[in-house]
Amino acid sequence: MQKEMILEKQKQAAxxxxxxxxxxxxxxxxxxGNIKDPMLEMIVGTNATWHSAFMxxxxxxxxxxxxxxxxxxxxxxxxxxxxIGYLKSVKEDLVNTLKRLDPKTIAVNxxxxxxxxxxxxxxxxxxxxxxxxxxxxxxxLISSEEIxxxxxxxxxxxxxxxxxxxxxxxxxxxxxxxxxxxxGISEKEVAEFVQKRVKEDGLELSWEAEYCPSVFTGPDxxxxxxxxxxxxxxxxxxxxxxxxxxxxxYCSDLQRTxxxxxxxxxxxxxxxxxxxxxxxxxxxxSAAQLRPGKMGWEIDEIARGYVVANGYEEYPHGTGHQVGxxxxxxGGMLGPRWDRYGNVPYLPIEKGQIYTIEPRLTIxxxxxxxxxEEVVVTxxxxxxxxxRQTELYxxx
Amino acid sequence: MQKEMILEKQKQAAxxxxxxxxxxxxxxxxxxGNIKDPMLEMIVGTNATWHSAFMxxxxxxxxxxxxxxxxxxxxxxxxxxxxIGYLKSVKEDLVNTLKRLDPKTIAVNxxxxxxxxxxxxxxxxxxxxxxxxxxxxxxxLISSEEIxxxxxxxxxxxxxxxxxxxxxxxxxxxxxxxxxxxxGISEKEVAEFVQKRVKEDGLELSWEAEYCPSVFTGPDxxxxxxxxxxxxxxxxxxxxxxxxxxxxxYCSDLQRTxxxxxxxxxxxxxxxxxxxxxxxxxxxxSAAQLRPGKMGWEIDEIARGYVVANGYEEYPHGTGHQVGxxxxxxGGMLGPRWDRYGNVPYLPIEKGQIYTIEPRLTIxxxxxxxxxEEVVVTxxxxxxxxxRQTELYxxx
Numbered sequence: 001m002q003k004e005m006i007l008e009k010q011k012q013a014a015x016x017x018x019x020x021x022x023x024x025x026x027x028x029x030x031x032x033g034n035i036k037d038p039m040l041e042m043i044v045g046t047n048a049t050w051h052s053a054f055m056x057x058x059x060x061x062x063x064x065x066x067x068x069x070x071x072x073x074x075x076x077x078x079x080x081x082x083x084i085g086y087l088k089s090v091k092e093d094l095v096n097t098l099k100r101l102d103p104k105t106i107a108v109n110x111x112x113x114x115x116x117x118x119x120x121x122x123x124x125x126x127x128x129x130x131x132x133x134x135x136x137x138x139x140x141l142i143s144s145e146e147i148x149x150x151x152x153x154x155x156x157x158x159x160x161x162x163x164x165x166x167x168x169x170x171x172x173x174x175x176x177x178x179x180x181x182x183x184g185i186s187e188k189e190v191a192e193f194v195q196k197r198v199k200e201d202g203l204e205l206s207w208e209a210e211y212c213p214s215v216f217t218g219p220d221x222x223x224x225x226x227x228x229x230x231x232x233x234x235x236x237x238x239x240x241x242x243x244x245x246x247x248x249x250y251c252s253d254l255q256r257t258x259x260x261x262x263x264x265x266x267x268x269x270x271x272x273x274x275x276x277x278x279x280x281x282x283x284x285x286s287a288a289q290l291r292p293g294k295m296g297w298e299i300d301e302i303a304r305g306y307v308v309a310n311g312y313e314e315y316p317h318g319t320g321h322q323v324g325x326x327x328x329x330x331g332g333m334l335g336p337r338w339d340r341y342g343n344v345p346y347l348p349i350e351k352g353q354i355y356t357i358e359p360r361l362t363i364x365x366x367x368x369x370x371x372x373e374e375v376v377v378t379x380x381x382x383x384x385x386x387x388r389q390t391e392l393y394x395x396x
Numbered sequence: 397m398q399k400e401m402i403l404e405k406q407k408q409a410a411x412x413x414x415x416x417x418x419x420x421x422x423x424x425x426x427x428x429g430n431i432k433d434p435m436l437e438m439i440v441g442t443n444a445t446w447h448s449a450f451m452x453x454x455x456x457x458x459x460x461x462x463x464x465x466x467x468x469x470x471x472x473x474x475x476x477x478x479x480i481g482y483l484k485s486v487k488e489d490l491v492n493t494l495k496r497l498d499p500k501t502i503a504v505n506x507x508x509x510x511x512x513x514x515x516x517x518x519x520x521x522x523x524x525x526x527x528x529x530x531x532x533x534x535x536x537l538i539s540s541e542e543i544x545x546x547x548x549x550x551x552x553x554x555x556x557x558x559x560x561x562x563x564x565x566x567x568x569x570x571x572x573x574x575x576x577x578x579x580g581i582s583e584k585e586v587a588e589f590v591q592k593r594v595k596e597d598g599l600e601l602s603w604e605a606e607y608c609p610s611v612f613t614g615p616d617x618x619x620x621x622x623x624x625x626x627x628x629x630x631x632x633x634x635x636x637x638x639x640x641x642x643x644x645x646y647c648s649d650l651q652r653t654x655x656x657x658x659x660x661x662x663x664x665x666x667x668x669x670x671x672x673x674x675x676x677x678x679x680x681x682s683a684a685q686l687r688p689g690k691m692g693w694e695i696d697e698i699a700r701g702y703v704v705a706n707g708y709e710e711y712p713h714g715t716g717h718q719v720g721x722x723x724x725x726x727g728g729m730l731g732p733r734w735d736r737y738g739n740v741p742y743l744p745i746e747k748g749q750i751y752t753i754e755p756r757l758t759i760x761x762x763x764x765x766x767x768x769e770e771v772v773v774t775x776x777x778x779x780x781x782x783x784r785q786t787e788l789y790x791x792x
Binding site: 030031033034035036037038046047049050051067068069070072073076086087088089090091110111112113114115116117118119120121122123124125126127130143207208210211226227229316317326327328338339340 | 426429431432433434464465468485486506509511512514515518519521522603604606622623712713724735
């Protein structure tokens with residue numbers, strides 16, 4: 001299964017190289033047990049200890065140059081038809097292979113904008129420049145970010161099915177949480193419950209266990225990207241949880257919101273309902289505009305603008321990101337035009353990409369309302385990948 | 397525990413900065429869930445999503461600049477007394493902090509020679525140069541490799557105790573393997589047995605499960621760094637296993653060799669004994685010379701030279717590496733003067749470092765003999781961290 005998916009993505013990569021008029025894509029790595037290029041899992045399928053070069057050309061050639069001790073391992077993984085092993089230095093084989101292929105442009109695994117296209121460390125960049133210094137190839141290096149963005153973003157049918165299954169599993173845990181939430185238990189206890197259940201099912205979390213799930217109860221919670229605390233759930237709290245599981249290497253990422261009824265209440269107070277509905281509506285409005293050719297910031301502006309227009313504070317993060325083998329995946333995102341997001345909010349949305357939509361607002365005195373849904377981009381719009389949260393979940 | 401160990405290493409880092417006459421050590425990262433600087437676990441203790449700068453000065457100041465959403469998380473981790481949060485761009489806070497500290501030299505997390513000091517991606521290097529372009533600081537950047545090598549290499553007392561415990565646990569699994577080895581089972585079955593036992597004990601493997609343990613039985617095995625195969629153990633095989641477990645974040649890494657007696661044999665044939673004894677002796681000879689001030693290649697040459705002088709082929713890897721939070725850790729190694737090892741065989745051996753010694757040879761017709769021991773460097777020599785393998789283990 002893993003090998004077939006790698007071959008599928010390698011073929012897609014060669015097509016993308018042709019489309020973008022790039023001759024060669026070079027992924028240059030070492031000691032990937034310590035620091036791993038995020039593309040290796042998708043296009044190689046194993047680790048490398050010594051200086052290693054993984055090459056895919058627009059003609060579909062695939063060549064791996066690895067330390068001689070790792071040739072047997074590469075052969076058993078069987079994702080590269082041509083494997084070259086070296087003993088003392090990668091230089092000669094790498095230079096000779098480049099001379100043979102003679103690429104006019106070489107996309108290399110670095111990028112200012114996209115972390116997933118930026119697996120080349122600066123030390124390895126210096127090594128590469130040194131290796132190529134007496135050749136014309138050192139001057140032909142460009143960023144591989146366009147290739148990586150397209151390859152990770154455009155999901156194959158196989159990938160889409162895995163993503164759907166991952167979301168389905170994720171929602172199962174949200175349902176279980178709805179049943180166990182009750183006043184008196186802490187954020188940490190909720191998180192421990194979820195992690196225990198995931199472990200029992202033999203699955204992995206989508207991101208670091210420290211904040212997967214994140215659980216926030218009541219007013220005055222820690223910010224997003226904080227771990228759960230000993231804060232206890234109380235009546236009158238708005239609770240929300242941010243969580244995802246991996247299924248066969250593909251991540252889900254969803255958020256849901258609950259309200260804990262106070263004595264005598266049968267529904268949430270108007271200000272809580274209003275906050276929840278603003279979130280729900282901002283997702284509907286932005287999803288309605290999400291389609292190929294739009295830029296991420298345009299979609300962000302719709303969701304963000306609606307939240308702000310309703311008198312809430314602007315949320316300090318993007319409206320959505322792509323999801324795939326990593327929770328934060330792909331190239332473009334639905335983000336605001338802030339420096340810290342570089343060029344990614346300006347990348348056009350493409351068919352086959354999967355985005356989260358996750359606006360956020362604080363309901364003063366009650367807590368944080370968020371919903372996070374996942375959508376797949378279609379020919380002329382987008383489709384939700386699971387039933388949406390349309391009602392606030394009430395805890396008695 | 398984790399926090400105390402981080403504070404201990406941060407203090408050691410400040411002392412090393414002073415010793416090396418470097419004003420500031422800057423670790424610059426982003427999206428560490430995707431690609432993680434290998435130093436974060438040791439000096440920060442959590443992840444970072446947006447452009448983040450972790451700074452330690454020779455005066456002992458520790459300043460973290462992170463995205464505003466992650467300030468609460470950094471506060472709860474509590475390893476940096478000064479935490480600065482930014483909303484849109486890291487630039488202003490980073491430049492202002494540098495102006496305030498005004499360092500003459502800034503060690504940054506990149507290195508040609510040392511992967512563990514090379515967590516800065518090339519894209520992030522370009523970002524950093526851009527951020528600093530109107531300041532004098534862009535010209536003051538040097539590699540942090542000397543700091544990282546010293547900090548990871550020189551183990552504290554606490555670290556040494558954890559390393560010893562890790563080795564003790566590791567040997568327990570070797571003992572269990574000695575009891576279960578028998579003709580007819582495959583390399584994969586041995587590996588699965590070990591992994592199952594480690595899982596039952598709630599521990600983690602020292603390196604990737606693909607080849608932890610590596611198991612090689614008989615002649616014509618795959619090379620080192622290959623995963624176990626379906627090859628079955630037979631009488632007359634030399635078997636060896638390369639394996640390690642992590643204990644509280646610290647790795648062990650050992651190898652042991654067995655021989656499967658043929659019908660009628662009560663001991664291994666002379667050529668097997670000879671191969672085993674050459675390995676054992678080459679470890680004794682090299683360990684006897686291992687002490688502060690020697691260079692790694694000098695020790696490599698002793699072990700390698702002894703194997704070659706006895707008529708065996710030269711092994712295609714270094715004689716030993718440092719061990720710590722990673723299996724391949726620290727700066728210097730006991731490696732030959734080959735291009736692929738860069739400057740690391742030339743780094744002086746220091747007190748408190750922990751090295752493996754792991755020569756290797758092929759006994760034609762029988763299999764591979766290896767022993768891997770771990771030693772800690774003392775004031776004037778080195779000490780083995782566990783009982784050595786002095787006898788070939790015989791399987792009936």
